[in-house]
Every structure is written in structure tokens, then in C-alpha cells.
Amino acid sequence: MSGDRCNLQVGPCGKMDKEQVFNKNSNMSDGDESTRNGESDVNSDSDYNINVTSVDRSSQPKRKRSYHRHTPLQIQELEAVFKECPHPDERQRKELSRELGMEPLQVKFWFQNKRTQMKTQHEHTENTQLRMENEKLRAENMRFREVLSNASCLNCGGPTPMRESLSFHEQQLKIENARLRDEIDLISAMTSKKGKPLTSSTNIPSSSTAYLPGNFNGTYQAGDLGSSVKFAQQNELGSKPMVIELATAAMEELMRIAQLGEPLWVPSMDRNTASLNEDEYLRSFSRVFGPKPCGFKSEASRETVVVAMSAANVIEILMDVDLWSNVFSGVVSRANNLQVISSGVGGSFNEAIQVVNAEFQVASPLVPTRESYFVRYCRQDVDGTWAVVDVSLDQMHSTPLHICRRRPSGCIVRDMPNGYSKVTWVEHVEVEEGGAQSIYKPLIKAGLAFGAKRCVAILDGYCERVERAIATDVPTSDLNYLDQEGRKSMLKLAERMVTRYCSGVNASTGNTWTTLPGNANDNVKVMTRRNVDDPTMPFGIQLSVATSFWLPVTPKTVFDFLRDHHNRKEWDLLSCGGEFQEVTHIVSGNQQGNRIAIYQVKGGNSSQTEMTMLQESRTDPTASYVVYAPIEMVCVNAVLGGGDPGYVPLLPSGFAILPDGPTGTQGRGMASQPDSGGSLLTIAIQVIVDSAPNAKLSLGSIGVASRLITCTVDKIKQALVPKSS
Numbered sequence: 001m002s003g004d005r006c007n008l009q010v011g012p013c014g015k016m017d018k019e020q021v022f023n024k025n026s027n028m029s030d031g032d033e034s035t036r037n038g039e040s041d042v043n044s045d046s047d048y049n050i051n052v053t054s055v056d057r058s059s060q061p062k063r064k065r066s067y068h069r070h071t072p073l074q075i076q077e078l079e080a081v082f083k084e085c086p087h088p089d090e091r092q093r094k095e096l097s098r099e100l101g102m103e104p105l106q107v108k109f110w111f112q113n114k115r116t117q118m119k120t121q122h123e124h125t126e127n128t129q130l131r132m133e134n135e136k137l138r139a140e141n142m143r144f145r146e147v148l149s150n151a152s153c154l155n156c157g158g159p160t161p162m163r164e165s166l167s168f169h170e171q172q173l174k175i176e177n178a179r180l181r182d183e184i185d186l187i188s189a190m191t192s193k194k195g196k197p198l199t200s201s202t203n204i205p206s207s208s209t210a211y212l213p214g215n216f217n218g219t220y221q222a223g224d225l226g227s228s229v230k231f232a233q234q235n236e237l238g239s240k241p242m243v244i245e246l247a248t249a250a251m252e253e254l255m256r257i258a259q260l261g262e263p264l265w266v267p268s269m270d271r272n273t274a275s276l277n278e279d280e281y282l283r284s285f286s287r288v289f290g291p292k293p294c295g296f297k298s299e300a301s302r303e304t305v306v307v308a309m310s311a312a313n314v315i316e317i318l319m320d321v322d323l324w325s326n327v328f329s330g331v332v333s334r335a336n337n338l339q340v341i342s343s344g345v346g347g348s349f350n351e352a353i354q355v356v357n358a359e360f361q362v363a364s365p366l367v368p369t370r371e372s373y374f375v376r377y378c379r380q381d382v383d384g385t386w387a388v389v390d391v392s393l394d395q396m397h398s399t400p401l402h403i404c405r406r407r408p409s410g411c412i413v414r415d416m417p418n419g420y421s422k423v424t425w426v427e428h429v430e431v432e433e434g435g436a437q438s439i440y441k442p443l444i445k446a447g448l449a450f451g452a453k454r455c456v457a458i459l460d461g462y463c464e465r466v467e468r469a470i471a472t473d474v475p476t477s478d479l480n481y482l483d484q485e486g487r488k489s490m491l492k493l494a495e496r497m498v499t500r501y502c503s504g505v506n507a508s509t510g511n512t513w514t515t516l517p518g519n520a521n522d523n524v525k526v527m528t529r530r531n532v533d534d535p536t537m538p539f540g541i542q543l544s545v546a547t548s549f550w551l552p553v554t555p556k557t558v559f560d561f562l563r564d565h566h567n568r569k570e571w572d573l574l575s576c577g578g579e580f581q582e583v584t585h586i587v588s589g590n591q592q593g594n595r596i597a598i599y600q601v602k603g604g605n606s607s608q609t610e611m612t613m614l615q616e617s618r619t620d621p622t623a624s625y626v627v628y629a630p631i632e633m634v635c636v637n638a639v640l641g642g643g644d645p646g647y648v649p650l651l652p653s654g655f656a657i658l659p660d661g662p663t664g665t666q667g668r669g670m671a672s673q674p675d676s677g678g679s680l681l682t683i684a685i686q687v688i689v690d691s692a693p694n695a696k697l698s699l700g701s702i703g704v705a706s707r708l709i710t711c712t713v714d715k716i717k718q719a720l721v722p723k724s725s
Helices: 028-037 072-084 090-100 104-149 168-194 225-234 240-257 278-284 311-319 321-327 438-445 452-469 484-503 555-563 565-570 633-640 699-720
Strands: 265-267 274-276 296-307 332-343 352-360 370-380 386-392 404-406 409-415 421-432 524-531 540-551 579-587 595-602 611-619 624-630 653-659 679-690
Touching (some): 240 332, 311 386, 332 484, 484 579, 484 595, 484 611, 565 579, 565 699
Antiparallel strands (some): 624 653
């Protein structure tokens, strides 16, 4: 690929494959044939084509389906090509269609079905081998049982203890006895914290002393997940009493710090915000671990919110690490449950203890991620109040692992009438000074990036989405009505799109993106990855370019401009001037602009056929997002019909809009005033460079993508910031 002619296959809004779009003007038989050939790869059927457009298909007479069988010669040629190249690109499929007298979509779906068939055959063969191995092991096990049943004692000639089989009831009693013994050990370890140290091999004092695990006055060294896992494995047994005692002391501190007022929390002049008094904190609380290292700064915030979800469901989100990282994808880029010390008692999360490694982020390439290694402890009090606390474990290792350590942080959740709950959230961390660029420092200092305001805003927004998904009193209309299953599928698909967008902005160590060095513009991050076997996104070489910049415009103004599809032609270069027509939408929250919509792009200067796009716009008091991705119409019909959205391929692009600081009434976590404050806008564009995963990425493609994002930034500035200002 030369520098003059790059192989960047971009189309309208980043759509790389025009054959993935159904031509609305195609005849009925071709549409039926395409749908029938694609049934094995996409869970769609003609029943999913619900009435969501203004076209009244129900009035058209039903036509008899025409079935087409490939000729033996066509099948023979397709089989030969499949042996050499199971994943032909668009050019190869077009050549085959011309040679064999077939439609390009027929060739595409034949290869999709063939790959599915080969995968099924491989799984069948593998299952057969496993079944034979299982039978072999079972026979060997029976032979060992027979030998043991005939064994005799060498001294007395009587039966050995192994010959005495336990009844089912006795076996259940032994299992229950082991479980109760574990619970007793756990409770004993918790109650012994006020006595002498739990183990003789450690010199850790009790929680009544100055601080619990020992002094640490050194500096942190950045670690990685592998170090955390190795440390957790080496200390899986010996560190449990230490971790339990640390978690219990952290829970006591959280319960107090969440409820106390002045002088611990000093209110601002307008009494809308409060900051932690560090001197009072040192006097009032026993230190859970050593003093703040040199070169580190403290960040502490507290916020309370009432959410439309029960306390038990909120706790389930927090204690399921995978679910927690998905719900809080705006601030959590990666999370792993390294060890479960206790899964809880009584069939609940009460007294559950987990060791977690997580990476926290801001949706911008200009803010580095924060990695933390901590224990998460959940407890329910006698009055039904739940509490979840996090506290770092780095100080329990001779060399601390991460550059961010969490002092006792978490939330207290109380049930309220009508299924609601009151959540009080506390965030208290120590991080290295510097790192983020200066335009983001006021945002971070105000707690709108990593603090409690950001966390409760995300939780509140998620609860609204869940409430909308299960609502039964949704107003109906010919254009927008979807049943409950259709709304749930659409919400799940959009949630996955936004989560993938957030994870692709910062080049987290947990994703598959590789940052490309040598970019001339330091503010633009260029990343690439190859997708060979993940069906949830397009196959081939993917390129992502992202940048952040400041705008002297309020976040609400920027959000309203970018989410309006009528303004699309003013900034979207990939749409080629096409018109965006809404097919359907659902409301996903209480804030104005929280909606998920499906658009069809028609017309424009591109020679490619019309395409379909999924877009979600969401906003809360701390951040706003406008994320979109091309999607095949057959997938749209399947999702709107309530089908599984888990394997719909998505490659999202979009915007993250953050305030530039605590302006207006944002000090209380409320929306900013319309006429005050600026915006921090992050734009990330993801495109397919080559549909062949083994192709090489050229410098020309990188240059085209960089110019694309630069031109997009310029157009947004021209539209939102008049030259006169």
C-alpha cells in the first residue's frame, strides 16, 4: 500500500463493508434468500421484522418464498476456495460471484454457513473424544473401587476403613460440618482483632494501635496484574487472617466517616460541597495503614443519592466484579477477582470478602489510568443496612505494587419504601501527584472524574435504565413501540457498545489495543488490534484514533449538538453528506437526551448503499456520552424482536463530554448552569483498515485516520465556537 493511495476502507460513518447493509429497494425473493442463508451466523428470522418504520408492510400480500439450490459446480468451486481462504474479503467474494454467477450476498452467507458447519463438526468430534475418555476413566474408577472393596487389614484380617461406605446422609453431614467449621474460623478471626496478633509470623498490631499493618515510608513502584496474582497465590492461606482483620478495621472507619459531619467534613462557602479535613482525620481515626508516602496527594469525597433499586440488588452489582466493571465502565476499565476469601454466610453476601485488582480511568487519552489492589468486604447490620468497603492491600507486601492505594472507601446502602434505596458513597484514595494534563486537574480535584459524585451518578443512571427496561406503562405508537423483550435486548446491545467505547479510549492494560509510537501529535493516541476470532466485533485490522480538547461551551450545549442527527452533516466526514432518518428509538433515562436510536443513512456522495446505525446518547450530572456504531439491518430486526444481542458485531466511535471543573451548581453533583463553564471533549474513531486479519498496517492508513480526526475536531470547533468569539 503506497502513501498516495491508502487501503483505509472507510464508508459512511465508519462502515467498511457495504455488503453488510440491506438494500431497501431489493426485490422480495433476494431478501428472503439472504435472510435464509444468514440464519446460522445471526439469530434472525423474518418474524423479527417488526413494524418499526413508516412503511406498512402488513398491507402487502404475502409472496411465496423461492428456494434456490447451488449447482454442484458452484459448490465444488466454493469448497476449493474455502480450503485455501475461509475468510475471503469483499474483493474476493465479488470475483467469486462473477465467476459462479451468484449474488455477492449468497457467496458471503455460504462462507458464513460453511464456517459454522466446520465449527459444529469440530465440536462434535471433540465431544466424542471427551466422551470416550470419560468412559475410560469411569471404567478405571470402577476397577479401583472393586480392588478397594476387597482390601483387608494386614494385622487383623478384617475389613479396612475404606470398605466402610458412608450413607448419603452421613456424607451430607460431613459437608455441612466442614462448612460450619469454616464459618467459625472466619468469625473467630474477626472477633480476635482486639486481642494479640492473629499469627505469630507477623508483627502487625491490632486496630487499636496507631495503624494496622505496619509503617511504610517508602515510595510506590508501579506493578501489573501478574505481580498481584502472584502475590495473592503466594499468600492464599497465610494472609487470610491479616486480610480479615484489615477489612474489619476498614469497615469500622467507613461507617464512621460516612456519617460524621463537621469538623471532619468542612463545607464550602455555599455549603454545596464538603472536603475532608486531613488533620481531623488523623486525630479521629486509627490509621488502617501507614502514612501518606512522599510525592502523593489525597483525594476524598462523599455523596448521597436515592436510586430506583433495592439495597440487595445494589449490593449484588458491587460484589459481582464483572458486573461492577460493566456498570461502572465510565470509571473502571478493568477488574479481576483474584481470590474469594469468603463467599458470605446464610446464602447472601453478608461477610463476603474478595481480593480484587482493578484499573480506574477517565474517558480521555490525556489522563493516565490508576491501578489498585484491594480487599472488598461486605457486611449487613442487624437493622438491615448494607455496607461495602474497599481498602488497599499493597502495604502488606514488602514492595507496594501500585501507584494508587485506596484508604477505606465504599458505600452504605439502606432500603427505602417502594423498592428504592439510599446510598452514601465515600471515595478516599492516595495517588502520585502529576500525571494528568492541566486541563483535567480541576475536574479530578472536584471529584467529578474519580470521586463519589461520579460513582453515584453512574449508579443512578444505571438504575434508571433498568427501570425503563422492565417498565410496563410505556406509551405506544406506530413508530416507536417495542415490547419488553425488545427493549431489554436494545438496552443490552447499547450498553455493550458504550462499554467497549470506554475501554478503547485509554489503552488499558486489560484490553487488546496496542498503542502505536512515533505519533507527531502527542495529544492524539493511535492504537491498533487484529480481530481473528471474536464474533462480537468485525474481523480484520482495526484502527482507533482518540484525542481530547477544551471547548469554551457548556457540556449541555455540546451534548445537544452532537446527539442531534440533523447536525450530523456538520461534523461527520464519514457520512458523506447522507441524510439520517430515524427508524425507532427508546428512552433510557430520566434526563433529557437519554435515548437509544436506530438510524438509516440515505443518499450522500458515497457510491455505497444505504447503511444502518445504532446510537446511544446518555447524560448524568458528571458526564455525557454520544456513542454510535454501524450495524446490519438483519441484526437490528433480531434485536428489536427480543433476540440475543451478545454476538452482534460492533465497532463503536463517539464522544465523551466532561465539565472542565466544578462550575455553577455542580459542587453538589447537579447539572451545570446553562450559561457557565466549559467542556472537555474526547473524540474516538474506530475503523476497519483491512478485513484480512493477517494484512499489514501501513503508515498511509495511520496518516489518513489522523487527518480524519483532526478535520472532525476542526469542524466541531467551527460549529460550536463562532469566529467572532
